[in-house]
């Protein structure tokens with residue numbers, strides 16, 4: 340494996356398998372995420388023809404997006420059991436799903452209209468985080484979206500008994516600081532009490 344990052348190894352192994360076992364693509368959760376992505380994609384001026392999700396797990400977001408968007412969908416996911424579910428359930432075919440991770444995306448430059456993460460940047464330590472954001476910026480022709488946990492100052496949070504697997508920060512701000520060609524299109528907060536989503540902050544950025 341070209342990326343020896345311990346974090347990827349854990350997501351590829353038992354830690355990631357346990358996450359897959361805990362998650363089910365129920366009607367309730369897919370419906371919740373449909374409302375989320377309708378809201379995020381509503382702010383794109385032209386509906387994206389291609390969408391790449393970095394870290395799709397069992398494809399809950401892609402199932403939700405598929406319900407209303409006509410875009411060709413792609414994903415990368417490092418965990419084999421999660422990819423198996425995505426393929427078995429027909430969410431994507433093998434040509435649209437890669438065994439890969441954010442810091443080494445297998446897609447050409449500017450090949451996707453819209454590239455996003457949801458609950459994935461929070462799990463990537465530095466400097467792989469910045470490498471991943473560079474790859475997302477490289478592969479996106481136009482839009483980048485992130486739905487992640489926010490903290491103005493970077494914070495490490497204990498997660499599933501691990502002290503180095505969850506980081507909160509201003510990911511949208513970091514994109515803007517790293518890539519001066521990005522501008523803010525829209526942003527918001529999915530409050531658990533009103534949306535059922537896990538208190539995620541989101542932003543939609545566009546290449547100028």
Ligand SMILES: C[S@@+](CC[C@H](N)C(=O)[O-])C[C@H]1O[C@@H](n2cnc3c(N)ncnc32)[C@H](O)[C@@H]1O
Pocket residue numbers: 346347350351355393394395396397399400415416417418421439440441442456457458459462463471
């Ligand atoms: C918390 S889950 C979120 C899954 C999905 N995005 C969602 O919103 O339901 C994190 C996912 O990201 C994947 N992942 C972890 N590190 C990654 C990385 N460096 N690049 C791409 N995916 C990664 C994990 O295997 C896991 O499937």
